[in-house]
Amino acid sequence: MDIVGLFPTWYEPGVGSAWVVGIMSTVHVLFSHTSVGAAVFFMALATIAYRQNKPELLEFVKRYGLFLLVFSYILGSITGPGIWFSTTVASPRGISALIHSFVWKWATEWVFFMIEVVGVYAVVYMVGKVDQRTHLRMTIILGLAAYATMLIILGILSFMMWPGKPEWFVEGGYLNGFYGANTFAQLAMRTMFMFAITAVVGSIVTAGFTDIEFRRRMNRWLAAIGIVGVVAGGALFQWYLNTLPNYAHLVMENRLPVWFAPSLYATLGGMLVYFVAMLITPRLITTLVAVTATISMLVFGLWPEEVARESMRKPFVAGQYVYSNQVIARDVPGLGIKSELPVLEDKGILKTHIFIPDRLRQVTPENKIEVGQTLATILCTNCHSLTNTGVRPMARYFGGNQNVSEIKRYLLGALATGNTLYMPQIPLKDDEAEALAAYLAQLGGAH
Ligand code: HEC
Incomplete structure (x- = not known):
């Protein structure tokens, strides 16, 4: 008897399984980008703090790090496995395609993630308790490990969209699947947007500082990386669009809600205005304002971005061979898979x-x-x-x-x-x- 090895379907009548995954992923993007962006930022701040003897920068690293321990590392660690659980039932064959292609990559990512988690505790709690060089080294290890997690996950995300090289379908091989035109454009763009996100979330931390002078100085640092992040990220976004196949452009032009593109650009513009406000009137940025800015960025920026990314690979969910409805639609001789x-x-x-x-x-x-x-x-x-x-x-x-x-x-x-x-x-x-x-x-x- 011929069988098609589909799993039972997880049907969620309220919002749909796709949105459960989407909501979880969008929130996770906020947490993960903030933690990676902040870790890289800490690396720079700690270097300046020790080289130029500016201990207040370390105080900021400590406060932001402590905030991240709750904001990113706990909530991020809940939504991370949440993505695993929800995708496993919503799209068992999609996730299986990724695991079969990238199990060692993911294992490697976990190693870096463990270093990142231990690293953030070390950086926060060891300030002033170990000598300067050791602490600086810890901060650098944290920054590099955090960025390594992003580097690896990004290859997997790009593969979900399009296997790096067409040869992958025939030959298999994870490098063929991992690195494509899309990978580096996406990496560069996300790195920049990550700094912008880090700056917005960082304003929640600075809003809690009672010393207004300290708040002003730290907001300046954040606004600076935020402005660079938005401007460079916006430019790199154009590069990224150029790496997408025609097909993706067609879907974007015809099939995305009309409010997406204006919403994305308005969010970037809004972020620029926000950073300028951080530069000139730090008093204006209260906790309420900062939290509102963070949530707006999530809803009007990250949600359309994630949905657009997901839509562009339609009708496939992974690797251009597993359909969203889980049917395998293409021969992949490299993996011994038949349509x-x-x-x-x-x-x-x-x-x-x-x-x-x-x-x-x-x-x-x-x-x-x-x-x-x-x-x-x-x-x-x-x-x-x-x-x-x-x-x-x-x-x-x-x-x-x-x-x-x-x-x-x-x-x-x-x-x-x-x-x-x-x-x-x-x-x-x-x-x-x-x-x-x-x-x-x-x-x-x-x-
Ligand atoms: C891979 C995801 C996917 C699957 C699976 C899927 N659709 Fe669609 N469908 C879409 C998208 C995307 C659109 C376009 C939505 C839009 O433009 O707003 C669409 C549009 C439609 C339309 C509108 C007419 C058209 O051709 O644009 C109909 C009718 C429809 N789908 C029926 C179905 C039926 C029936 C099934 C199951 C037998 C199904 N779809 C399965 C993604 C899917």
């Missing part, structure tokens, strides 16, 4: 998916709607919610159409042949299309 589309075209999903209950394998007038719902859950819910909320609600996309044969024609026309730009090819046998259409028609009627 499942031919089997689906030949036998249909009802006969080949292991976890379909036997009573639903054959479409009958009685079970038609239930089969349709099962098919929709398996094939569509990674990208469309079946309720009125969450990610791309399905009913909305059919515009309330209740005509079963029209819907069926669409399914067999556009979807089954892969004739949409951003959706997977979803082969359906005639009775499967009929059942799915019946379910979708009834969904349209319900709203």
Whole structure:
């Protein structure tokens, strides 16, 4: 018997599994970028502090480090495994693709991450307790280890979008998968934005300083790296866009919410204004203002950025061979992987998916709607919610159409042949299309 090794689908009716992963990742980006950015910044501050004898800089490193221990290292360590848990159920084959390609990379990243965690404790609690050279070395080790985690994760993120080199599909090999045109542009851009994020979050720390002169001086440092970060990051963003394949540009132009690009640019502009305010009127930056700025950056900057990145690799979730709905859609001889589309075209999903209950394998007038719902859950819910909320609600996309044969024609026309730009090819046998259409028609009627 031919089988398609799909896992059971995790269906989250409220927001959709994709948004659970998205929300978790966006928050994680804030924490992880702040901790890496701050660690690199600490490295520079500690060097200046010891070379030019400016102990107040160390005081700042200590205060910011302590804040990070709660803000980044605890909340970051909750959302990090949160991403693992949610992606494992939302996209088991996507995460499996990454693990099979990069298990040693990830293990290496963990080593650096452990150094980073121990390092931040050491840097915060050893100020003044060990000699200067030792403390400076600790700070440098922290900065380098933190940046190394970013370097490694970035290769994996770029691979999720596009395997580095086309040869990877044939030859495999992690370097082929890891390094592509996209990797370094993304690394450079993220490094700069990371400093901007570090500066905004840092203003929460400085807002707590009662000594206004100290606050002013530290805000100047933060504003300086923030302005450099935004300006250089904005320029590097153009480079990054140039490394994207045409396909990604098409998706961006046609399929992203219209408010995304203005929101991203407005966020960058807003951050510049904020940094200038930090430079000239440090009193204005109270804890409330700083927290509001951080949350705005998260919602209006990082969320569209993460969603855009996720959308550009559609219809794939990883490595341009695993579809978002988990079906493998391309031969990858380098990994000994075969596309499942031919089997689906030949036998249909009802006969080949292991976890379909036997009573639903054959479409009958009685079970038609239930089969349709099962098919929709398996094939569509990674990208469309079946309720009125969450990610791309399905009913909305059919515009309330209740005509079963029209819907069926669409399914067999556009979807089954892969004739949409951003959706997977979803082969359906005639009775499967009929059942799915019946379910979708009834969904349209319900709203
Ligand atoms: C890989 C993710 C993904 C999967 C899986 C997916 N879709 Fe879509 N679908 C999209 C995207 C992205 C759009 C475009 C959204 C937009 O422009 O707002 C879309 C749009 C649509 C539209 C609007 C018409 C069109 O062609 O643009 C319909 C209808 C639709 N999907 C039906 C389905 C059905 C039915 C399934 C399951 C059999 C499905 N989709 C599976 C991502 C997906």
